[in-house]
Amino acid sequence: MAGTELGEFLRGRRGRVSPEDVGLTSYGTRRVPGLRREELAQLAGISVTYYTRLEQGQSRHASEAIVEALARALGLDDDERAHLHDLARPAPAKPRRRPRPAVVRDGTRRLITALGDVPAVVLGVRNEVLAWNRPGHLLLAGHLDFGTPDRPGERPNLTRMLFLDPHHRDLHVRWQEEAARAVASLRLVAGRHADDRELAELIGELTMRSPEFAALWAKHPVATCVSGTKHFRHPEVGELVLGFEALLLADDPGQRILMYTAEPGSPSEAALRLLTVGAAVTPAGPPASVPPRGPAPRSGRA
Template sequence: MDDLGDLGTFLQLRRANVPPESVGVTIGGRRRVAGLRREELAQLAGVSVDYYTRLEQGRATQPSEQVLDALSRALQLDDVARAHLHNLAKQRNRRPRPTSYPATIRPRLRQILDTMSEYPAMILNHRIDVLAYNRLAGLLYWDLDQVPVDDRNLARMIFLDADRFDLYADRSSCTAATVAHLRHAAGEFPDDPELAALIGELSIGSRRFSELWAAADVSVRGHGSQRFRHPMIGVITLHQERFMLPDGSGQELITLAPESDSIDEDNLRLLANLGVDDIGAPQSRP
């Protein structure tokens, strides 16, 4: 596993994943690297090879915003990955201070969650730990109730317990989005030892995670459709919205809603009318 907050490692990983022909570099002869060479990226970004080499090796510690933007263009980074690159550069000279992020939520927020009865809703943190969820989310994520509270991490369940936790219909895109989110979280919360431990555990325990992590893609969870494969109601498509709490805790409220007057709305209503005994869910939820 690479250093989660290391600028040079991120540059190296992204450089290795840029096909030379995609940026107009002519391939001649045998190449020892799959992506761009250092000198090719330096030329594309308009910096010296020596400076770029020192930047990647951690010996150039204060790159300008102009240099970072030039590297972003050369590496074909989108807005989220470009912001991540800038964030890593800011973190480079900062002394790490391990920080603990509580797995608790404010009582008022829990009360609001419980009143949201029409749609599944849950509260996650930046590590994708499930901190709390309402009744309908408990019915949708039916296997969550069988997982100990301290182990309710969606990334861990997706990658390390896939045989049992097979809820997402678009598994390939789901796993890629999960890893890209954790890469972004590593830049936003570089001092979180639990996040570092989680990424290390997933890298060792899942070949799929390790391969995706090496791609160094970066993204944040946003709105969009999510397809679930539920054992009682079949495939259901729900629209996801996320609301980040403004307190810097990394916690966010996630809601899932179907299109109006759709078969998905009918199926969600059917799920809501199921008793807890129908799918083995317990009466109480943390």
Template structure:
């Protein structure tokens, strides 16, 4: 890897021009509100309803006899029948009035709703959430030394290390140049200044303009955030992030309400990079055994023109 300092080659925007795209959200004086609790981000009932709404009777082989329907998908009693539970019990479960649901019941609901493996795991995660539990400050995230050594060994291959909430914990020079050359290269070293990829996607115009398939990639970020919220329901910083984006980005709020959940480990980014122009790259996520919450994301070109663009990018520092 070249050792020239990238700072001289970066296009620097005015200080303070992107105050909310990185780090934690700002604070101001406002009327005190009750502290958020587990389930404020998403409840078991809300997820069940969102999945029920997308399953039509025809999809599961139910006859409707031509009667008018007031719901977009299955009725509660229809889903209960398919899952082999009473309509009253399912109604209480969706309304948050049932104390618990067994793994067998959850699996039956997942089959009736035609959930995939990731959605089924998310359903089980939501069912294990403590009712009315308090959020807590999570422990600090630090990349494992072996991950940093691997990052260094990748040389000119762009790569970044992401934490559970999408914070950039580390990046190599090529990864920084590809993903966010307008952000201070040293920012990931400071936990309070770490770039937040979800915030950048929805609150930073430069990041949005750089992605030609912004909507597709943005939905992938939301789907993974939802999965993470099910895994870590007491994470106060995660709840803060989702709440902030819901309030400040109507597009985030709309996409979040769709209820999609996925473990996005591979995909394509169609870029219009401010330095090298159009490029198409594939991202691949490698999970880390020493720190399973952390994801090493590596970017490879999809075609010769994109490969040339990446060579020009890394050749500039």
């Protein structure tokens, strides 16, 4: 898999760099845009034969110097450079065994509960929901049962929901932007966890069931997603513009807390406060004020 991924990534990135961009003179008719293999090899200072083997997945564990030379020649940003290292120098292959379901520490649960009105979600490495507080549940998935993250076989996955759950998809005013960001983040994770069976299954499912995901995945976007702004259109409280921050948990590799906040004094803050009123008065499960919307879509195993 890593060899194929490496080839796709290198072809895609050299396809976006023109000879003129790097001071080369273009000769002859080009069937496809971008640099030819021999041109990229020349810029990186390696042989065409070796570069071709890399792109075809026939050579593994490229040296640090070669990876850095290719990154410079292609003008990669920090995220792309890190991804290239993951693909070109993969960790030793491991059997794709199904891992044990991730467990959230009691202290982490108490922490997100103590956040009060701040929506918070604990996510696993595959973007699966491991836990959430009441505001986080009501913001992102009020149509699902509050207890689903505690049942590993039913855990919602935010990436799967974004593409396959119409209720969750409708939350996002800028769905295309959100989808591109989700796929770019998932690409980084896939490069770092090439032996993760459940991650491979998630990618396969989304590729088969969502043409939009498949089209984005084929472009091989790469980017981290630890902070920014999201635009929601919530069925209960209307539109919200919320900042988000993802905090990595040092003692739980792969787990992170995703939190949402509104600008003080903004309409979004008022809407978020109205949403959290539902969290305060509803002791368990989805808010009583949410009308039935038919059978909930399969949240799926993360």
